[in-house]
Amino acid sequence: MTISLGYGAYAERRTHGPGLHHSQRQGAQSQCGACTVLIDGRSAKSCTVFAAQADGSEVTTIEGLAKDGRLHPLQEGFWEEHGLQCGYCTPGMIMSAVNLLNDNPTPTERQIREGIAGNFCRCTGYQHIVNAIQSAAHKR
Numbered sequence: 001m002t003i004s005l006g007y008g009a010y011a012e013r014r015t016h017g018p019g020l021h022h023s024q025r026q027g028a029q030s031q032c033g034a035c036t037v038l039i040d041g042r043s044a045k046s047c048t049v050f051a052a053q054a055d056g057s058e059v060t061t062i063e064g065l066a067k068d069g070r071l072h073p074l075q076e077g078f079w080e081e082h083g084l085q086c087g088y089c090t091p092g093m094i095m096s097a098v099n100l101l102n103d104n105p106t107p108t109e110r111q112i113r114e115g116i117a118g119n120f121c122r123c124t125g126y127q128h129i130v131n132a133i134q135s136a137a138h139k140r
């Protein structure tokens, strides 16, 4: 879902909107990255963004990536490369990866690992996540 509205309304929608899966307030300590969204196209941990900072901005959550019923290449990559287990980290991981691939369409493995350094995964050991991002980079 891509929305453009003041952050107060955004926060209300993200916690109560139907079909929203990830952007709920996790810990508000900027540690896990699970709440990462795109604000005007740049990844940001939404738990650390004040309402005034995002007022009038376009906020994109994981729900906004699929277009016309087709998954985003990163969503496909995570599916095909088994880049998740419990899925807790996955939306934030993908949103950080969107930012990464927008900045660098052909990242090295090291650059991918640096690009997702702010997102913690407690399940996968990261290799499948790196593979998923590499897969998406090759598809773009």
Ligand code: FES
Pocket: 083, 084, 085, 086, 087, 088, 089, 090, 120, 121, 122, 123, 124
């Ligand atoms: S898949 Fe469980 S935390 Fe990443």
